Amino acid sequence: MLASLVHTLPQLVPADGEWISFDVVSLGQNFWSATFDGLTFGAIYALVALGYTLVYGVLNLINFAHSEVFIVGCYGVIFTLTALGFGPSAPNLDIWSIVLNLLLAMLVGMAASALTAFLLERLAYRPLRKKNAPRLVFLITAIGASFVIQYLFYLWRTPNPEPAVIMFKPTPIFDVFGTIIDSQQLVIVIAAVIMMIVVDQFIRRSRTGRGIRAVAQDPDTATLMGVNKERIIVTTFVIGGILAGAAALFYVMKIPSGVQYNGGFVLGIKAFAAAVLGGIGNVRGALLGGLLLGLIGNYGQILLGNSQWTDVVAFVVLVLVLLVRPEGILGTSLARSKA
Amino acid sequence: MKNFFSNLSDKWNSLPRPQQWAFLAIIVVLAFLLPVINPPFITTEPGTNFAITCAQMAVYALVAVGLNIVVGYAGLLDLGYVAFFAVGSYVAAMLTSPDSPFLKIPFLWTVPVAMAVTMFFGVILGVPTLRLRGDYLAIVTLGFGEIIRVLATIIPAMRGQVGFQDVGRPPGVAEDGSPLFANSNGLPWYWLTLVVIIIVLLLVGNLERSRVGRSWIAIREDEDAAEIMGVPVFKYKVWAFALGAAVGGLAGALFAGQIGFVNNQKFDVATSVLFLAAVVLGGAGNKVGAIIGGAVVAYIPLRFTEIAPYKYLIFGLALVLLMIFRTHGLLAARQRLLAYGRAAYARLRKKPVDGPVPTELGGTENKGATA
Amino acid sequence: MSTDSVDEAALAEQGVDLEVAEKAAPDRDYKVQVGDPLIQVQNLTVKFGGLTALDNVSFDIKRGEILGLIGPNGAGKTTCFNAMTGVYKPSSGKVLLEGGSIGGMRRHKITQIGLARTFQNIRLFREMTALENVVVGLDARHRTSVLGALVRSPRHIREEKSSIERGIALLEFVGIADHGETLAKNLPYGYQRRLEIARALATDPKVLCLDEPAAGFNPAEKEELMALIRTIRDDGYTVLLIEHDMKLVMGVTDRIVVLEFGKKIADGLPHEIREDPAVIAAYLGVPEDDIA
Amino acid sequence: MTLLELKNVNVFYGRIQAIRDMSFSVEEGEIVSLIGANGAGKTTTMRTISGLLNPGSGSITFQGEEITKVKAHSRVIRGISQAPEGRGIFPGMTVMENLDMGAFGRSDKSGLAADLERVFDLFPRLKERQKQFGGTMSGGEQQMLAIGRALMSSPKLLLLDEPSMGLAPQFIRQIFNIITEINKQGTTILLVEQNANQALARAHRAFVLETGEITQSGTGKELLANPAIKEAYLGVA
Amino acid sequence: SSGGSSSAGGGSGVNIPAITSVDVPKDAVLPKGDGKATCPSTTTIAFGGAETGANAQLGINIYNGVQLAVNQHNEANPGCQVQFKKFDTEGDPNKATGPVTQMVSDQNILGVVGLAFSGESKATGTIFDDKGLVHITPSATNPELTTKGWKTFFRGLGNDAVQGPAAAKFLTDKLQAKKIYVVQDDSDYGIGLGTSTSGALTGGVLAGTEKVTTGQKDFSAVISKIMNAKADAVFYAGYYAEGAPFDQQLVSKGFTGTFVGPDGVKDDQFIKAAGDASSIAYFTCPCIPGELIPSFQSEYKKLTNAEPGTYSIEGYDAATVLLAGIDAGKQNRADLLSWVKSYDKDGLSKHYKWDDKGELQAPTVYGYKVENGKIVPIGAIGK
Numbered sequence A: 001m002l003a004s005l006v007h008t009l010p011q012l013v014p015a016d017g018e019w020i021s022f023d024v025v026s027l028g029q030n031f032w033s034a035t036f037d038g039l040t041f042g043a044i045y046a047l048v049a050l051g052y053t054l055v056y057g058v059l060n061l062i063n064f065a066h067s068e069v070f071i072v073g074c075y076g077v078i079f080t081l082t083a084l085g086f087g088p089s090a091p092n093l094d095i096w097s098i099v100l101n102l103l104l105a106m107l108v109g110m111a112a113s114a115l116t117a118f119l120l121e122r123l124a125y126r127p128l129r130k131k132n133a134p135r136l137v138f139l140i141t142a143i144g145a146s147f148v149i150q151y152l153f154y155l156w157r158t159p160n161p162e163p164a165v166i167m168f169k170p171t172p173i174f175d176v177f178g179t180i181i182d183s184q185q186l187v188i189v190i191a192a193v194i195m196m197i198v199v200d201q202f203i204r205r206s207r208t209g210r211g212i213r214a215v216a217q218d219p220d221t222a223t224l225m226g227v228n229k230e231r232i233i234v235t236t237f238v239i240g241g242i243l244a245g246a247a248a249l250f251y252v253m254k255i256p257s258g259v260q261y262n263g264g265f266v267l268g269i270k271a272f273a274a275a276v277l278g279g280i281g282n283v284r285g286a287l288l289g290g291l292l293l294g295l296i297g298n299y300g301q302i303l304l305g306n307s308q309w310t311d312v313v314a315f316v317v318l319v320l321v322l323l324v325r326p327e328g329i330l331g332t333s334l335a336r337s338k339a
Numbered sequence B: 001m002k003n004f005f006s007n008l009s010d011k012w013n014s015l016p017r018p019q020q021w022a023f024l025a026i027i028v029v030l031a032f033l034l035p036v037i038n039p040p041f042i043t044t045e046p047g048t049n050f051a052i053t054c055a056q057m058a059v060y061a062l063v064a065v066g067l068n069i070v071v072g073y074a075g076l077l078d079l080g081y082v083a084f085f086a087v088g089s090y091v092a093a094m095l096t097s098p099d100s101p102f103l104k105i106p107f108l109w110t111v112p113v114a115m116a117v118t119m120f121f122g123v124i125l126g127v128p129t130l131r132l133r134g135d136y137l138a139i140v141t142l143g144f145g146e147i148i149r150v151l152a153t154i155i156p157a158m159r160g161q162v163g164f165q166d167v168g169r170p171p172g173v174a175e176d177g178s179p180l181f182a183n184s185n186g187l188p189w190y191w192l193t194l195v196v197i198i199i200v201l202l203l204v205g206n207l208e209r210s211r212v213g214r215s216w217i218a219i220r221e222d223e224d225a226a227e228i229m230g231v232p233v234f235k236y237k238v239w240a241f242a243l244g245a246a247v248g249g250l251a252g253a254l255f256a257g258q259i260g261f262v263n264n265q266k267f268d269v270a271t272s273v274l275f276l277a278a279v280v281l282g283g284a285g286n287k288v289g290a291i292i293g294g295a296v297v298a299y300i301p302l303r304f305t306e307i308a309p310y311k312y313l314i315f316g317l318a319l320v321l322l323m324i325f326r327t328h329g330l331l332a333a334r335q336r337l338l339a340y341g342r343a344a345y346a347r348l349r350k351k352p353v354d355g356p357v358p359t360e361l362g363g364t365e366n367k368g369a370t371a
Numbered sequence C: 001m002s003t004d005s006v007d008e009a010a011l012a013e014q015g016v017d018l019e020v021a022e023k024a025a026p027d028r029d030y031k032v033q034v035g036d037p038l039i040q041v042q043n044l045t046v047k048f049g050g051l052t053a054l055d056n057v058s059f060d061i062k063r064g065e066i067l068g069l070i071g072p073n074g075a076g077k078t079t080c081f082n083a084m085t086g087v088y089k090p091s092s093g094k095v096l097l098e099g100g101s102i103g104g105m106r107r108h109k110i111t112q113i114g115l116a117r118t119f120q121n122i123r124l125f126r127e128m129t130a131l132e133n134v135v136v137g138l139d140a141r142h143r144t145s146v147l148g149a150l151v152r153s154p155r156h157i158r159e160e161k162s163s164i165e166r167g168i169a170l171l172e173f174v175g176i177a178d179h180g181e182t183l184a185k186n187l188p189y190g191y192q193r194r195l196e197i198a199r200a201l202a203t204d205p206k207v208l209c210l211d212e213p214a215a216g217f218n219p220a221e222k223e224e225l226m227a228l229i230r231t232i233r234d235d236g237y238t239v240l241l242i243e244h245d246m247k248l249v250m251g252v253t254d255r256i257v258v259l260e261f262g263k264k265i266a267d268g269l270p271h272e273i274r275e276d277p278a279v280i281a282a283y284l285g286v287p288e289d290d291i292a
Numbered sequence D: 001m002t003l004l005e006l007k008n009v010n011v012f013y014g015r016i017q018a019i020r021d022m023s024f025s026v027e028e029g030e031i032v033s034l035i036g037a038n039g040a041g042k043t044t045t046m047r048t049i050s051g052l053l054n055p056g057s058g059s060i061t062f063q064g065e066e067i068t069k070v071k072a073h074s075r076v077i078r079g080i081s082q083a084p085e086g087r088g089i090f091p092g093m094t095v096m097e098n099l100d101m102g103a104f105g106r107s108d109k110s111g112l113a114a115d116l117e118r119v120f121d122l123f124p125r126l127k128e129r130q131k132q133f134g135g136t137m138s139g140g141e142q143q144m145l146a147i148g149r150a151l152m153s154s155p156k157l158l159l160l161d162e163p164s165m166g167l168a169p170q171f172i173r174q175i176f177n178i179i180t181e182i183n184k185q186g187t188t189i190l191l192v193e194q195n196a197n198q199a200l201a202r203a204h205r206a207f208v209l210e211t212g213e214i215t216q217s218g219t220g221k222e223l224l225a226n227p228a229i230k231e232a233y234l235g236v237a
Numbered sequence E: 001s002s003g004g005s006s007s008a009g010g011g012s013g014v015n016i017p018a019i020t021s022v023d024v025p026k027d028a029v030l031p032k033g034d035g036k037a038t039c040p041s042t043t044t045i046a047f048g049g050a051e052t053g054a055n056a057q058l059g060i061n062i063y064n065g066v067q068l069a070v071n072q073h074n075e076a077n078p079g080c081q082v083q084f085k086k087f088d089t090e091g092d093p094n095k096a097t098g099p100v101t102q103m104v105s106d107q108n109i110l111g112v113v114g115l116a117f118s119g120e121s122k123a124t125g126t127i128f129d130d131k132g133l134v135h136i137t138p139s140a141t142n143p144e145l146t147t148k149g150w151k152t153f154f155r156g157l158g159n160d161a162v163q164g165p166a167a168a169k170f171l172t173d174k175l176q177a178k179k180i181y182v183v184q185d186d187s188d189y190g191i192g193l194g195t196s197t198s199g200a201l202t203g204g205v206l207a208g209t210e211k212v213t214t215g216q217k218d219f220s221a222v223i224s225k226i227m228n229a230k231a232d233a234v235f236y237a238g239y240y241a242e243g244a245p246f247d248q249q250l251v252s253k254g255f256t257g258t259f260v261g262p263d264g265v266k267d268d269q270f271i272k273a274a275g276d277a278s279s280i281a282y283f284t285c286p287c288i289p290g291e292l293i294p295s296f297q298s299e300y301k302k303l304t305n306a307e308p309g310t311y312s313i314e315g316y317d318a319a320t321v322l323l324a325g326i327d328a329g330k331q332n333r334a335d336l337l338s339w340v341k342s343y344d345k346d347g348l349s350k351h352y353k354w355d356d357k358g359e360l361q362a363p364t365v366y367g368y369k370v371e372n373g374k375i376v377p378i379g380a381i382g383k
């Protein structure tokens, strides 16, 4: 019996060697484009990851519904752009009207996401906090809320993806080693990084930021210092929402037809992984984790020749990093980040 | 509702043992008869066959009991538990399905094999990762779950979405000559799973009321303090993982047999998360609660298939509302961690502090001579 | 073991409550000799970044004594404890228990070979009852395997039964038996402290380390605690005590070690320490009557 | 003038009643001590006054205004500050940041530098360790930090829950001197202490709490002289 | 931008005109029958497939077709009011067992249209077979399904083994593609179709193969490979949910070749989601353009307020087969099963006659393209 088991084992490895074949040539050919695309996605992950990190820092809660906060922002962006007359073909607008329209869409996306985050906090989490619910209960509520939001959109928008909305045709900007970096990639990465820096400075320097950190460490004592805990918590959710709304615009730019009722889930998980990779609760960690995860996934996919590998590679790297640095790359949490 | 449940557990605990057993017997009999009675409002028909619903509820309940060991007792947040369920399913499928190149063994033999293999996976996953704290463990387990699913997709021998058909079944034929454990015959599967649940419950109960259960809870409460009090923290974490995994594998094997088909679609993060919801919904740390939670999570979507588009909306709302109104789960009664705790507490309650020590436990003989 | 070999009358004279002592620690040798060093702390140094919290400290704890460890705030007392119980890794130096080094040993092993402690900030298992908390401590000496627990092996049954006997006895010993069924988190502060002591005792330690056990007690309660600590010693345990309350320290310890800025500045009998000018300067700082 | 007044306050933890029908008042400029055994309800009283716990019934007034329903953080802004039992240090903030947090709810920033100076004078150790994380300070150092932080809010009413806990003898006396000093500078103080001798000696008035009820009250001197109290709380020397 | 421009892009280079009508068999059987049928009021036919889930649109297309057939039948036959029941499987093999068991245990159900997908069909075929309940799938195309020895399974359209080679031929002959990249998803369907298509692409025209995942949204890595290979045509074996963003991203990266998708991609949703990029798309489908049959199109639109979708007409035809049997007095399962087995008549979309395994004897594959934001047929492309 054992012998025949052993005999059949090699069947796990396919004959044509597809199991693991490193397509190094392909990686070489596609290296730079993989890098730039990876960075763009990484920037989007990072913005969403911040929402996880901030809420985690303050409430010690994995806000599983954050992926829905993000997807609502995407709907906001799509609806605005459609209303502004954007459609499946890139419009012929001058740069300023494009920028204006994009800003408007971003504002709406941010508002939609922030409002969702706010409502989520008010309707789902606050009642639990009042009752001193254990942490896991928040997690499950988040999951329930996630279902509710998804299926509201499912019922309203059907299970199909929203029609594509194309904002502008990316124009080549740089040529790096034969690979073209286009305006879209540039806009996304730069804008995301700027936003992250602003948030980072806000948490470190502002009074509210100090309040956030205090609540993160000891909510009761923070209250005794005059910190309005409830307001801090809401603020945190809203900041996370605003960033998710920004991410929504970039996501729609990148994948104009990717908005679907359940479209946030996978991205949400990646963003959460990014947050952990960088060190959950750490603002800079989210940026680093997001960019890294974007890059690793893209390289892995090209190297191993199957998009399935994206996740495997990403998670294997995550596990390896955590084994070496159990608290993520930048370890210290929001609570501990120095001023 | 709140009072109803908390009174219930109070009342329950105040009942004498024989009465508790009698009640339990009634409940068990009712549970066995559930699909036969097929109660009108409760039934999931005509959308889905109720016996099959029951069988699936039972599998989920079993899963929840297993996950409860990991999450409820040891406090290890495992978001990839579905991986063990998957491994169990695949073991059963690959050792019985004609689509598999492996040698074939009778279905019932795959059950212990599945448990052994998943236990092995539990240890493999646990040893490197269980030193991580809290939510870092959560993401690593989530990743593990994804990796198992993706491997099932890309390793050709695992047959991806194509899957394995005609997974084996326990022996036995019905009167009309068809197999007793046909995929469409939920009843025997339900009963089998129920029997398994009862056995697992008894065993888990034994663990709970032993140094093992106490160690788990101590780890959950304060890992450092537990270690300093002499609890081999790492060892018991790995045990929790391995035992939880084994139950998950067991459930997976039964599930594979009942469905008769295994492919990679079921084993995603969303399912993992549902399992977790089952545990928390029931009341983390409470094994009876886990059973109810598992059953509820499996039941709600099947109950509302007639209004198909709304079923997950209802499910989500139910989760949120249940958590808000039953914050500590449906059955929040805490676990009892002492094998002879009832007698001990009774003794503490009755006895004036300085009185002589009664020897009703028979643990030590009365020495009589005190200075 | 049987009680025949013990001179009961003599023990009773010493104030040993035999019944409790036997139940709480049936394997203990009651007739302990104060004398040979049980724990030797040798040149222990602990550094945190640039700060040397413990600087080349050496002292012995002798079998059967109550050793006081005192010193101003931040002197390194808790750090010394943590280094002894494996929470911190010392930068250099070592700790010997009965001649064997415990350096590098896993924390639960250290407990199992006989070093138990309480925490300066209470760390009970909050969702467990008082009795269960104590039984977790008792489990350190138990040997039921997971398999044994699963099938309720005879050893499991035996150990469970003795756990309850000993657990109740320990709760009685520290005086909170009638709160045995209360969840630890719901116990008043003082009872939580007692429970911590009971739980530590449950591991049947050779040395019991108490970190400020009287913090938050009023003087009357402190006196009860002093009595309790004496009883513990009389039951055959060795005790290491960190405490700021001089009355308690002077009243209960057999010997005192004084730390300041991570260094040992004195080591002697209570009355010697009380008059030691270095200690007065560094720590006591005030005339006696002002403290009481 | 009456600064703080509790009327028939009852506080519950779930089904457990921790405070029974408690009424007392604190006059402006006083030091009032609460003493009682472990579990008597002292901390519960403090947390109810600072707003971390909501009374099941009864009312609390501060400066003549009803504050029973006012949120804890707003009470801080009105001038009630608490150094909590167990210290409540922010472990991940530095000593300096912890002190800054003390002034979080403070509206007048004018005296801030002077107050910081005063805290550093009282506890030079804090000045030395400005950059150390609160969580790594020793027990006693944390206690100093907690008191220092409470002082940073320059409150009207300062609630101190066992300020001497964990302090070395030389600091204990200093702490009580500081308390008297702060009081002389105009801050009203409600003090919970196990060190009943000192607490009673320094207090203008004091209450004895037993299982959630006030059983005795009087001036500090009176209670100090009361033999029953001596036996129960001061220990027979 | 170097990808497509060097070679003549199929989309721009070759122009295959749209057809505006298909031949409807003159004596096609229609649901209304002769109007004289009688049957017990309990007589029921059922649909099983995804009503919810990400690929629900296919299921919706089908049951609307079935609903239309039942409505027409009942209107015309006052003496035979057939009931119609829907069972939601979410298209998930693991969820299908319960509903299917329920179907087979409801003795009033005489025949079933479904299940819609290959995976779920595989998981439940035995249950139908055990209980002798005839079912005609209007959309499951995995060839394996007819190799299981089930007596009750019938396929109302050509399988992937037919479509794959047809698609290959379409690509090389009609579209004149020189370098074809085959991308398949991880579904049963995508793998089968992808393999059979790339297998049929002989003579060095296969530029490479690539795999993507169900639920994937970002295809940049795949696309950079395609661009580097300078492919002039891409065949995507999968569903529109991934096909649309894939096509869209392909075009936005400068791809100017042709995009060809199978029946799983051929859906209005594809055009909606891919936007302008869909103009380079062609489709292959073993399905007939129901919208070109005016009677069907207008009735369908009246019922659902939407154009007929992929497989609507297959659902309609399959239901018609069952209804015709009921009308002919085959009012128990065994009779209806043998009725289907020996059926040999035209339906609206094609001739229905099955071999002993349950495959259609003469399936056709149609080609489609996108014109002015609409999917239009370009005629039959396979036998």
Ligand SMILES: Nc1ncnc2c1ncn2[C@@H]1O[C@H](COP(=O)(O)OP(=O)(O)OP(=O)(O)O)[C@@H](O)[C@H]1O
Pocket (backbone or CB within 6 Å): C048, C051, C053, C071, C072, C073, C074, C075, C076, C077, C078, C079, C080, D132, D136, D137, D138, D139, D140, D141, D166
């Ligand atoms: N992890 C750490 N990082 C940096 N400094 C530390 C750390 N732990 C302790 N210290 C410092 O080491 C010194 C000794 O601390 P320790 O806790 O041992 O004091 P202690 O003697 O117990 O004082 P107390 O009586 O106040 O509890 C203190 O100054 C403290 O701030």
Ligand SMILES: Nc1ncnc2c1ncn2[C@@H]1O[C@H](COP(=O)(O)OP(=O)(O)OP(=O)(O)O)[C@@H](O)[C@H]1O
Pocket (backbone or CB within 6 Å): C185, C186, C187, C188, C189, C190, C216, D013, D014, D016, D018, D036, D037, D038, D039, D040, D041, D042, D043, D044, D045, D085
């Ligand atoms: N969270 C809680 N849940 C239930 N009961 C509680 C809780 N906190 C305190 N209690 C109970 O309320 C009573 C009063 O406790 P409190 O902490 O106010 O006492 P205290 O006078 O401050 O005692 P100590 O001197 O020990 O600090 C005690 O019986 C205690 O057990």
Ligand SMILES: [Mg+2]
Pocket (backbone or CB within 6 Å): C077, C078, C079, C120, D138, D139, D140
């Ligand atoms: Mg200390």
Ligand SMILES: [Mg+2]
Pocket (backbone or CB within 6 Å): C189, D042, D043, D044, D085
């Ligand atoms: Mg207190």
